[in-house]
């Protein structure tokens with residue numbers, strides 16, 4: 001017996017589940033909680049030491065729009081609304097449906113949600129191997145502090161954002177723009193403290209930033225400064241760095257991007273501190289644990305969501321979630337951001353088929369890596385939508401188990417009935 005086997009035996013971790021969810025971002029947590037709510041034995045495997053992914057460890061903030069514009073009619077509810085409410089109830093936001101949250105509170109709410117649902121969670125568990133027999137995934141192996149652990153399940157969910165599970169299983173995927181494969185730039189979000197908002201003028205700051213950029217004194221390629229006001233007094237959330245032309249699925253490229261992004265963070269800090277009224281006393285507080293990835297692998301699913309589907313507010317027969325956020329493409333090869341709007345007081349839908357990989361029977365995907373074009377992903381990747389996708393994926397996993405059928409063959413009408421019975425919108 002080698003050392004890894006010895007450690008696994010000592011750990012006595014159950015290795016057979018109904019559903020194994022890999023990736024504990026919002027999509028993964030909701031997949032796990034939702035499958036457990038259907039009575040399934042679920043394990044959730046997460047590489048960080050907390051749940052929430054980009055929403056917590058990734059310092060992404062706030063939730064982008066979850067309602068129709070301008071009416072304000074909600075488009076995303078279900079477990080997403082429960083999450084907002086519970087974050088509010090423990091002091092993590094200023095309202096039951098507030099999109100502005102404090103991530104430390106959200107981490108606790110997510111812990112409680114999985115615990116209450118009876119989901120087995122392993123932190124610091126990074127997917128490293130996938131075994132398949134024909135179109136069936138038979139096991140995943142995660143590297144942990146206790147050694148490698150192999151988990152078997154009847155259905156697997158890939159909620160890694162990067163479609164790691166699908167890629168390691170050898171399934172086909174797309175990446176980046178159709179013409180050159182380039183992805184939207186990565187960004188390291190960070191926070192500045194001691195900000196005097198009463199004297200801060202974004203327009204003035206951006207004008208000076210652009211002037212120094214033109215002189216070559218600022219290297220950051222982003223065309224403007226993007227800041228958000230934190231719910232905590234005097235804290236500025238900055239979403240302004242940009243690593244353009246890097247590949248989020250190439251380990252060397254990601255490493256180089258992260259070092260570059262930290263340089264941009266320091267550049268921005270000193271630019272603000274030395275030049276901008278209200279920022280003289282600012283302090284650099286924290287940055288995301290890793291570069292934020294807007295786009296990487298997208299699975300080849302049973303349906304590929306297109307920009308046209310979103311811009312025409314298409315209502316799919318197999319809709320499992322809604323969205324209202326616009327197509328928001330940060331230029332993959334230079335500077336600039338393109339925005340394309342959807343019709344007012346309307347919403348588009350996410351078809352179930354976009355969550356189902358074409359070439360696998362017992363695998364479902366939720367979150368950033370569902371089947372879509374580069375343009376469509378630029379809208380549907382936002383957190384209210386990925387959260388709702390996760391809720392649908394968990395129910396779908398349960399239906400596949402109960403029906404003893406591939407994910408592609410589940411009863412979609414029943415899936416939709418259950419989503420709406422829990423308060424979700426389709």
Ligand SMILES: Cc1cc2nc3c(=O)[nH]c(=O)nc-3n(C[C@H](O)[C@H](O)[C@H](O)COP(=O)(O)OP(=O)(O)OC[C@H]3O[C@@H](n4cnc5c(N)ncnc54)[C@H](O)[C@@H]3O)c2cc1C
Nearest residue numbers: 023025026027047053054064127161187292293367368383
């Ligand atoms: C810079 C930036 C700014 C953004 N701004 C906004 C915004 O303002 N509002 C908004 O709503 N959305 C925003 N988004 C989009 C949004 O944050 C993401 O698209 C969304 O969070 C994706 O959710 P997810 O659950 O699919 O993936 P993630 O949140 O990325 O979760 C994936 C999880 O899987 C885990 N994981 C990954 N690989 C493995 C592995 N191999 N083994 C085990 N675990 C693994 C990760 O640790 C993570 O916890 C932004 C994104 C970025 C990058």
